[in-house]
Amino acid sequence: MNQQCAIIGVGMTPFGKFLDKSVRMMAMDAAQAALADAGIQPKDVEQVYFSNAVAGLVTGQEMVRGQAALRFLGLPGVPVVNVENACASGSTAFNLAYNAVRAGQVQVALVVGAERMSHEDKRVSFGALAKAVDLEEELPKHVGSGSGSIFMDIYAEKTRKYMEATGCTREDLAQIVVKSRHAASLNPLAQFRTETTVEDVLASRVISDPLTLQMCSSIGDGAAALVLCTADYLKKLTAKKPVWVGASAIVAGTPDLSLAPSPIRATFKAYEMAGVDPRDIHVAEVHDASAPSEVMYYESLGFCAAGEGVGLLRSGATGLNGKISVNPSGGLLSKGHPIGATGVSQLVELAQQLRGESGPRQRHGAKIALAENGGGQVGLDGAAAVSTILQV
Numbered sequence: 001m002n003q004q005c006a007i008i009g010v011g012m013t014p015f016g017k018f019l020d021k022s023v024r025m026m027a028m029d030a031a032q033a034a035l036a037d038a039g040i041q042p043k044d045v046e047q048v049y050f051s052n053a054v055a056g057l058v059t060g061q062e063m064v065r066g067q068a069a070l071r072f073l074g075l076p077g078v079p080v081v082n083v084e085n086a087c088a089s090g091s092t093a094f095n096l097a098y099n100a101v102r103a104g105q106v107q108v109a110l111v112v113g114a115e116r117m118s119h120e121d122k123r124v125s126f127g128a129l130a131k132a133v134d135l136e137e138e139l140p141k142h143v144g145s146g147s148g149s150i151f152m153d154i155y156a157e158k159t160r161k162y163m164e165a166t167g168c169t170r171e172d173l174a175q176i177v178v179k180s181r182h183a184a185s186l187n188p189l190a191q192f193r194t195e196t197t198v199e200d201v202l203a204s205r206v207i208s209d210p211l212t213l214q215m216c217s218s219i220g221d222g223a224a225a226l227v228l229c230t231a232d233y234l235k236k237l238t239a240k241k242p243v244w245v246g247a248s249a250i251v252a253g254t255p256d257l258s259l260a261p262s263p264i265r266a267t268f269k270a271y272e273m274a275g276v277d278p279r280d281i282h283v284a285e286v287h288d289a290s291a292p293s294e295v296m297y298y299e300s301l302g303f304c305a306a307g308e309g310v311g312l313l314r315s316g317a318t319g320l321n322g323k324i325s326v327n328p329s330g331g332l333l334s335k336g337h338p339i340g341a342t343g344v345s346q347l348v349e350l351a352q353q354l355r356g357e358s359g360p361r362q363r364h365g366a367k368i369a370l371a372e373n374g375g376g377q378v379g380l381d382g383a384a385a386v387s388t389i390l391q392v
Contacts, residue, residue, distance in 0.1 A: 027112050
């Protein structure tokens with residue numbers, strides 16, 4: 001019999017570029033904050049799921065990343081499961097922890113996502129990201145040739161097609177960044193906290209036409225953590241307001257797109273599991289690795305009808321405290337995208353939103369939230385996608 005699963009603790013470090021901080025330092029800070037928020041001790045944790053994507057390529061740490069990062073947390077003998085799944089690593093770790101709690105295998109699980117992507121040589125960081133594709137697949141000549149970023153070239157091609165089909169303009173794409181930076185300016189943990197303008201976004205260096213520098217997520221470092229527990233365990237914590245996990249769905253991509261794109265399949269599977277309609281969502285964190293991704297997700301995830309995403313953006317309905325507040329943390333564009341921590345940080349933001357703890361970023365009356373997190377590319381599809389519904 002499946003148990004209900006609750007989030008009872010959240011923790012997160014600032015996101016940014018921190019060459020002086022190790023994965024261990026950031027992971028410990030986030031884990032200790034989440035345990036303190038939950039009001040429990042390390043000895044109460046029964047399983048740990050540790051998310052990291054590029055340490056092997058950036059710092060050289062392989063195989064026992066979680067055990068090394070958390071060795072001084074006070075978890076003697078507690079099993080640590082290391083999870084690597086490209087940019088969806090954090091949400092995949094959460095999905096595994098959720099299923100362990102829901103199945104009654106453990107009463108309490110800790111999820112930690114941590115990443116240090118910064119390196120003295122930027123080629124190391126970009127080279128690590130470029131490995132999140134099938135290296136035996138021959139890519140189109142234009143991909144990675146101009147921008148240096150395989151993924152930004154892929155996003156740019158999708159963007160050009162979307163603009164032609166919908167009438168979305170460069171100014172609309174810039175407005176997404178303006179919205180993102182405004183939210184991040186109110187988030188003390190965000191990487192980019194200075195507001196910007198449409199003019200400044202469009203004037204920034206072109207990375208892959210039509211994407212400018214400010215329209216692309218950046219290299220970043222940071223960590224985030226969550227504590228999950230069963231409904232039975234929650235009874236011991238009488239003062240704690242839980243955030244319930246309504247669903248968590250994970251899928252793999254289909255390289256020939258014989259099925260719908262992976263983010264769509266994961267999200268609509270989560271809607272079905274949780275018994276919610278996409279227009280029931282009050283607040284969402286979506287995988288905006290590039291600015292146009294957000295407005296495309298408005299349509300593909302069901303927030304509005306096909307072709308109406310630009311209108312939804314222009315209406316202000318997806319802004320802070322809007323009808324469906326999208327990426328109130330600042331999203332990957334502005335909160336930051338240290339890839340192993342990203343999926344966990346999305347859920348930290350949403351849990352705080354549902355607990356009414358987001359201050360000036362708060363979507364008032366939020367009861368249902370969605371996190372959508374993708375990773376990698378195989379053929380024509382994202383390699384992995386995880387979507388999660390949270391409720392109070």
